[in-house]
Amino acid sequence: MSTNEALLTLEGWYTYHDFRKINWEKWKKATPEERNAAVDELQGLLKAWDANEQEQAGSTAVYSILGHKADLVFMFLRPTMQELDAIKTAFNKTKFADFTEVDYSYVSVVELSNYVHNPGEDPKSNPHVRERLYPTLPKWEHICFYPMNKKRDGQDNWYMLTMQERAEMMRSHGMIGRKYAGKVKQIIGGSVGFDDWEWGVTLFANDPLEFKHIVYEMRFDEVSARYGEFGNFLVGNRVTAESLQAMLQV
Numbered sequence: 001m002s003t004n005e006a007l008l009t010l011e012g013w014y015t016y017h018d019f020r021k022i023n024w025e026k027w028k029k030a031t032p033e034e035r036n037a038a039v040d041e042l043q044g045l046l047k048a049w050d051a052n053e054q055e056q057a058g059s060t061a062v063y064s065i066l067g068h069k070a071d072l073v074f075m076f077l078r079p080t081m082q083e084l085d086a087i088k089t090a091f092n093k094t095k096f097a098d099f100t101e102v103d104y105s106y107v108s109v110v111e112l113s114n115y116v117h118n119p120g121e122d123p124k125s126n127p128h129v130r131e132r133l134y135p136t137l138p139k140w141e142h143i144c145f146y147p148m149n150k151k152r153d154g155q156d157n158w159y160m161l162t163m164q165e166r167a168e169m170m171r172s173h174g175m176i177g178r179k180y181a182g183k184v185k186q187i188i189g190g191s192v193g194f195d196d197w198e199w200g201v202t203l204f205a206n207d208p209l210e211f212k213h214i215v216y217e218m219r220f221d222e223v224s225a226r227y228g229e230f231g232n233f234l235v236g237n238r239v240t241a242e243s244l245q246a247m248l249q250v
């Protein structure tokens with residue numbers, strides 16, 4: 001049995017998605033003083049995360065999640081796993097955290113699968129590549145997150161394909177993706193060895209229908225149609241300091 005060429009991947013910032021459910025019963029029973037103190041502390045964290053983004057030392061996105069799976073997602077990009085761990089611990093020490101439960105989380109690292117690199121070039125010296133590895137998350141209205149694998153099942157085994165076969169399929173995938181330029185921004189987190197799936201896909205859009213359109217269109221493309229395996233989808237709306245205040249007002 002032959003071994004196929006593993007792909008050279010490029011990695012950027014480490015990524016942590018923290019999906020929280022709010023214990024509304026507990027929140028409503030708290031005194032207004034307790035709630036105000038918890039919200040003030042949370043607003044302080046938002047400011048600190050914003051300052052980190054201004055310094056280009058990471059990026060953070062906060063969205064409210066629809067459906068029963070979670071109420072909020074905090075998505076963090078940071079240079080090291082230690083920083084992500086420190087953020088998680090600092091959050092868990094807040095009063096607000098006492099009113100939440102972690103419902104789901106995802107650990108990955110921003111990844112570019114280098115199917116399309118220019119030979120001879122150090123990819124990390126290319127500003128376009130750097131922008132994608134160390135991105136500032138867009139302040140777009142909606143987020144969509146889901147984990148996925150490439151299938152390893154009998155004849156449909158992605159990892160047994162040749163580099164050329166994989167590169168051709170990824171080219172077709174990229175062509176579909178390009179049609180959504182300016183409408184959908186994707187952050188692909190590689191999570192082999194870090195979490196339960198191979199990638200965490202995070203999409204941003206101002207119109208949530210674009211999520212439905214891109215995911216549907218890609219389902220007809222061979223790489224997703226034949227090889228894509230998907231976990232739970234989560235979708236949500238952007239939260240700002242003001243809208244978070246309003247959301248937590250009871």
Ligand code: VOV
Binds near residue numbers: 114115177215
């Ligand atoms: C928003 C549009 C968009 C665009 C432009 C785009 C382009 C590209 C390019 C050019 C490349 C390859 C090089 C690289 O840059 O990594 C990729 C890579 C990848 N993609 Fe993608 N993708 C998009 C969007 C996009 C979506 C919506 C999905 C989910 C698939 C679906 O069916 O639900 C996805 C998945 C991935 C994955 C898992 C990888 C890594 C695959 C691997 O085997 O390594 N992706 N993607």
